[in-house]
Each structure stands twice: as C-alpha cells, then as structure tokens.
Amino acid sequence: xxxxxxxxxxxxxxxxxxxxxxxxxxxxxxxxxxxxxxxxxxxxxxxxxxxxxxxxxxxxxxxxxxxxxxxxxxxxxxxxxxxxxxxxxxxxxxxxxxxxxxxxxxxxxxxxxxxxxxxxxxxxxxxxxxxxxxxxxxxxxxxxxxxxxxxxxxxxxxxxxxxxxxxxxxxxxxxxxxxxxxxxxxxxxxxxxxxxxxxxxxxxxxxxxxxxxxxxxxxxxxxxxxxxxxxxxxxxxxxxxxxxxxxxxxxxxxxxxxxxxxxxxxxxxxxxxxxxxxxxxxxxxxxxxxxxxxxxxxxxxxxxxxxxxxxxxxxxxxxxxxxxxxxxxxxxxxxxxxxxxxxxxxxxxxxxxxxxxxxxxxxxxxxxxxxxxxxxxxxxxxxxxxxxxxxxxxxx
Numbered sequence: 001x002x003x004x005x006x007x008x009x010x011x012x013x014x015x016x017x018x019x020x021x022x023x024x025x026x027x028x029x030x031x032x033x034x035x036x037x038x039x040x041x042x043x044x045x046x047x048x049x050x051x052x053x054x055x056x057x058x059x060x061x062x063x064x065x066x067x068x069x070x071x072x073x074x075x076x077x078x079x080x081x082x083x084x085x086x087x088x089x090x091x092x093x094x095x096x097x098x099x100x101x102x103x104x105x106x107x108x109x110x111x112x113x114x115x116x117x118x119x120x121x122x123x124x125x126x127x128x129x130x131x132x133x134x135x136x137x138x139x140x141x142x143x144x145x146x147x148x149x150x151x152x153x154x155x156x157x158x159x160x161x162x163x164x165x166x167x168x169x170x171x172x173x174x175x176x177x178x179x180x181x182x183x184x185x186x187x188x189x190x191x192x193x194x195x196x197x198x199x200x201x202x203x204x205x206x207x208x209x210x211x212x213x214x215x216x217x218x219x220x221x222x223x224x225x226x227x228x229x230x231x232x233x234x235x236x237x238x239x240x241x242x243x244x245x246x247x248x249x250x251x252x253x254x255x256x257x258x259x260x261x262x263x264x265x266x267x268x269x270x271x272x273x274x275x276x277x278x279x280x281x282x283x284x285x286x287x288x289x290x291x292x293x294x295x296x297x298x299x300x301x302x303x304x305x306x307x308x309x310x311x312x313x314x315x316x317x318x319x320x321x322x323x324x325x326x327x328x329x330x331x332x333x334x335x336x337x338x339x340x341x342x343x344x345x346x347x348x349x350x351x352x353x354x355x356x357x358x359x360x361x362x363x364x365x366x367x368x369x370x371x372x373x374x375x376x377x378x379x380x381x382x383x384x385x386x387x388x389x390x391x392x393x394x395x396x
Contacts, residue, residue: 006360008297009067012282016060017301018338022052022309023331024140026091027260029112029316034326035258044253044327048334049260050251054126056130061206064147065213066279068154073217079155086151089359096357097306101138108313111320115395122358126192134199138309142199149203153210160214167215167276170208174272174312178207184395215278216283233284234366240277246270303345303358304338311340 026049028034033049034042072082102122109118121127135141160166180201188194224232250267254260315333317391322329347352355361 003282007292008282008288009063009287009295011285011290012063012276013284013298013301014294015106016055017304019052019055020057020060020140021337021341022304022334023049023056024308026052026180026330026338028326029320033254033257036327037258039255039258041326042258045330046251046260048256048330050130050244050247053247053271054240054278056271058206058209058272058279060143061147061150061207062213062275064280065150065154065157065210066217068151069157069214069217072154073161073221082154083151088147088363090148092137092359092363093302093359094141094307095132095208096104098135098137101141101309102128102131102241103178104310105138105313108317110206111231112315123150130192130195132146134260136195140147140309143240146199146203150206150210153207157210157214160211161218162219164215165220167212169211169271171275171365173208173268177201177272178268178365180205182264196296197292214228216279220283220286224283224286229284229287231284232280236277236280236284238307238320239280240274241271243274243277247274253319299360300345303348303360304341305339306336306358311337343376359382 008140026033026045028036029269033046077085106115106118109115131137133140133143133145135143160169181198184194184197184201187198219232246266247270250263250271312333317334319329319332324332345358348358349360352361353364
C-alpha cells in the first residue's frame with residue numbers, strides 16, 4: 001500500500017500559525033482589550049483571542065517537539081548532529097529576523113512618536129544581548145530560542161515512548177513554572193536578572209511538553225483504527241470543552257477590566273493543558289478525508305509566524321485614525337494580516353537567496369555540494385514511505 005500523508009498534522013500546523021495571528025490581532029494600539037471602549041464592545045475581541053489561544057504558543061511548542069520526535073524515531077541521529085541541525089534550521093533564520101526586527105520596529109516607533117528612545121536603545125550592548133538570547137527584538141521572537149533550549153533535553157523525552165504515563169509529567173512541570181515564576185516576579189527587583197530567570201524557568205517548565213509529545217507519538221504508533229480514533233477525538237473534545245469553559249472565566253475578567261490579565265490558578269492550568277487535548281483531537285481525525293493540498297500550505301507556517309508582526313505594525317500605522325468598532329477592526333486586521341503574510345511567505349519561498357529565512361531553502365553561505373541540499377520539507381518529502389508501525393508518512 002502506498003503511503004499517505006499525515007494531513008491531520010498539517011492541519012494542526014496551520015491551526016497553530018493562524019491562531020497565533022489571531023492572538024496578536026485582538027488588541028488595541030496599547031496591547032490591551034480595548035480599554036477605551038464600553039464593556040459590550042470588548043466581548044468579540046476577547047472571545048476571539050480566547051478561542052485563538054486553544055492553539056497558542058504552547059501548542060506550537062508541543063507540535064515542534066512532536067515533529068522532532070517523529071523524525072528522530074524514523075531517522076535516529078547522534079545528539080550533536082541533531083542539535084547542529086536545529087542550529088541551522090532555527091537559530092540562523094532567528095539571527096536574520098532578529099536584526100530585521102531590531103530596525104523594522106523603528107518604523108512604527110516613528111509613526112507613533114517614540115522613535116528616539118527606541119533608536120537610542122540600539123546603542124546599548126545589553127539590548128543586543130537581550131535580542132539574541134531572549135528574542136526581545138519583537139514580541140514573538142522569544143519562541144525560537146525557547147524551543148531550541150527545550151530541544152536540548154530531547155534524549156530523555158524518549159522514555160515516554162516506553163512509559164506513556166510520563167506524558168502526565170506536564171502537570172508537575174506546569175506547577176513548577178507557575179510557582180517559580182510567581183516567586184521571582186515577587187522577589188527579584190532587577191529587571192535584567194528577572195527576565196533571564198523567568199526565561200530559564202519557562203524553558204524548564206515547558207520540558208513537560210516534551211514528555212507529552214513523545215507520549216502522543218507513542219499513541220499514534222499503535223495504529224489506531226477508525227473507531228478508536230473517533231474515541232480519542234471524543235475524549236480530547238470533552239476535556240478541551242471543560243478547559244475552555246474555565247478559560248471563559250478569564251475572558252469575562254478581561255472583558256470587565258479592558259486588559260488581558262495574567263493567567264493564574266485553575267485558569268493557568270487549563271491554558272497549559274489545552275495543547276495536549278487539542279493534539280489528541282487532531283490525532284483523532286487521522287482517518288478524515290483531509291484535502292491533500294493542505295501539505296502545500298503547511299510549509300509556510302514558519303514564515304507566517306516570523307512575518308506577521310511586521311504586517312500588523314504596518315496595518316496599525318495605516319489605520320491609526322480609524323473609526324471602526326473593535327469587532328470590525330479585529331476582523332479586518334486578522335483577515336488582512338493572514339492573507340498578506342501568506343502571500344509574502346509564498347513570494348519569499350520563490351527567491352533562492354531568501355527562502356532560507358523562512359526555512360524553505362539552503363543557506364546561501366553553505367558550501368556547494370555535489371548532492372543537492374534539501375530543505376526540511378523536501379527531506380521529509382523524499383522519505384515519503386510507510387513509517388515504522390504505521391501506514392502513514394509525514395510532511396514536517
């Protein structure tokens with residue numbers, strides 16, 4: 001039997017990228033929940049953001065770990081070789097976009113009247129250290145160094161393949177994350193020290209998603225038939241519904257105060273557990289007749305993630321004096337941003353000297369080899385044969 005793609009995983013990747021854009025297009029110009037508007041007008045933006053958070057950064061992290069686990073199970077690699085590969089695929093594009101955003105944000109700063117302080121900070125070495133170590137050149141860049149550091153722990157995650165219950169370790173790791181983050185925020189006054197401690201705690205707290213990713217991969221390797229897949233889907237849907245109801249209480253609070261307040265207590269845990277349930281839902285649809293073309297679009301998810309803040313900034317500049325209601329503004333920004341970043345990603349993918357910046361081409365400074373250097377997607381495409389213990393293959 002010829003192999004088929006794991007289109008459910010491609011759909012999951014697209015959902016993650018589209019949801020991140022949804023999260024970042026549901027704020028006012030101050031990053032709040034439309035504080036200057038009446039309470040009823042805040043309802044749509046906050047509910048849209050709450051829904052988008054079903055596939056938030058944590059889901060992106062879980063997906064990245066699942067994809068790494070899948071590939072290493074099919075083609076085992078030594079630890080050093082694996083991490084060198086991640087340097088090429090993550091940190092090299094990260095360096096490019098860090099420099100890009102360091103200067104691009106000056107465009108919005110100039111339009112909104114805070115150019116001078118933004119420009120002045122570029123003269124400080126500590127600013128650039130924060131840019132490259134913490135991903136602070138733009139609000140979304142933190143993801144790349146964070147996921148790279150989590151990848152460093154990948155050998156121990158494999159234990160969850162043999163002992164799937166280790167996937168439940170995500171809970172104590174979430175407890176660690178919340179407890180330690182709360183402590184340092186309350187006891188460390190130096191901002192620089194605080195930023196680095198919070199990042200270290202976050203990386204360690206997210207390690208639990210590595211065990212969850214391998215645990216779910218182990219479930220997929222069991223060749224679930226259509227009936228059992230439906231049960232997995234139903235289970236995931238039930239739990240995610242309960243967790244979403246808890247998140248709605250957070251939405252109600254944000255609507256009331258006009259700001260997206262921090263997630264604490266049960267709201268924090270509901271948010272942190274959603275990624276596993278959502279991935280189970282997608283896994284449960286593996287026998288659905290998903291369109292084959294979704295794989296052609298999913299390869300642009302990295303690009304849409306990297307580019308979308310730039311597009312949002314330009315839109316904010318162009319509509320600075322808009323008179324749209326919050327729901328109209330959010331819909332306009334989301335639809336325009338999504339369409340634009342997809343078009344830009346497609347355009348960049350067709351330019352050999354730039355395609356590598358979104359993970360779709362060889363690095364321009366790599367030595368020319370007799371054998372063509374394959375991109376991540378092309379490499380998996382070449383291996384499109386039945387995976388071990390499965391009738392499916394994957395496009396990562």
